[in-house]
Amino acid sequence: MIKNKVVVITGASSGFGRSTALLLAQNGAKLVLGARRENRLQELVSEITVAGGEAVYAVTDVTKQENVEALSQTALAHFGRIDVWINNAGIMPQGLFMDNDVAEWEAAIDLNIKGVLYGISASLPQMAKKQSGHIINLASVAGVMAHAGTGVYSATKWAVRAISEALREETAQMDGDIRVTILSPGAFNTELVNSVHNDKFQAGVEDFYAKVGITADRVATTIKQAIDLPDDTSWNEVIIRPTKQVL
Ligand SMILES: NC(=O)c1ccc[n+]([C@@H]2O[C@H](COP(=O)([O-])OP(=O)(O)OC[C@H]3O[C@@H](n4cnc5c(N)ncnc54)[C@H](OP(=O)(O)O)[C@@H]3O)[C@@H](O)[C@H]2O)c1
Numbered sequence: 001m002i003k004n005k006v007v008v009i010t011g012a013s014s015g016f017g018r019s020t021a022l023l024l025a026q027n028g029a030k031l032v033l034g035a036r037r038e039n040r041l042q043e044l045v046s047e048i049t050v051a052g053g054e055a056v057y058a059v060t061d062v063t064k065q066e067n068v069e070a071l072s073q074t075a076l077a078h079f080g081r082i083d084v085w086i087n088n089a090g091i092m093p094q095g096l097f098m099d100n101d102v103a104e105w106e107a108a109i110d111l112n113i114k115g116v117l118y119g120i121s122a123s124l125p126q127m128a129k130k131q132s133g134h135i136i137n138l139a140s141v142a143g144v145m146a147h148a149g150t151g152v153y154s155a156t157k158w159a160v161r162a163i164s165e166a167l168r169e170e171t172a173q174m175d176g177d178i179r180v181t182i183l184s185p186g187a188f189n190t191e192l193v194n195s196v197h198n199d200k201f202q203a204g205v206e207d208f209y210a211k212v213g214i215t216a217d218r219v220a221t222t223i224k225q226a227i228d229l230p231d232d233t234s235w236n237e238v239i240i241r242p243t244k245q246v247l
């Protein structure tokens with residue numbers, strides 16, 4: 001059950017992170033929110049607390065391991081434990097390999113892969129100690145199929161799925177119940193399209209999202225449902241798309 005669970009969310013300042021924070025807080029979870037935009041985090045914490053919920057934040061750049069560790073320490077200092085850690089922060093660069101945007105490849109790898117690894121590093125040891133916990137990693141349908149232009153983004157999300165499956169096998173053999181969930185969304189209307197900077201792809205992606213995208217709260221509901229399952233039961237991998245999305 002969600003009530004009283006201590007839930008850490010990276011990338012909580014918009015999109016899935018924000019929507020999930022609001023839904024879980026409404027259901028009695030204690031939220032620990034990380035992202036870079038402090039004003040957004042302040043507004044979200046105040047929205048949650050005004051509505052009677054509990055939340056704190058730490059300004060967090062998940063490409064910096066010390067920031068992610070500090071987010072974990074914020075959770076432990078305020079609430080004494082971490083029950084759920086959601087590795088949600090991410091960007092969606094698009095571009096052909098011939099565009100040769102090496103800086104963007106590196107940014108995606110640092111955020112989408114290393115950020116997830118830092119989140120595991122910051123949460124798994126204390127989950128192992130208390131023999132319970134749940135790590136939820138945001139992958140993507142782009143981590144299940146790749147197309148010309150999605151190569152690097154798809155690679156990062158494929159990596160998230162590989163990391164998560166290995167983590168699942170590892171935690172399944174540990175004492176207690178530590179759950180691992182991979183969530184692979186299709187097109188949901190968030191600020192993610194703003195992370196597409198390649199002008200060959202920008203308009204096409206915006207058009208695609210405008211045509212098929214649905215609201216972020218659908219993903220928040222799915223995350224809530226995954227957490228709500230009994231501790232001995234795990235949704236290991238979920239693909240969630242708008243019904244009208246073909247690919
Ligand atoms: N929306 C979709 O259709 C879709 C589909 C498949 C997968 N996903 C995945 O879902 C996750 C959430 O995306 P979203 O759709 O909710 O997009 P979003 O609205 O753009 O949210 C992304 C979040 O990540 C944060 N972020 C970006 N860089 C960061 C960094 N270096 N350190 C910490 N936080 C950082 C942003 O906050 P700050 O800028 O304040 O740091 C923001 O809160 C991503 O991993 C994305 O790949 C989304």
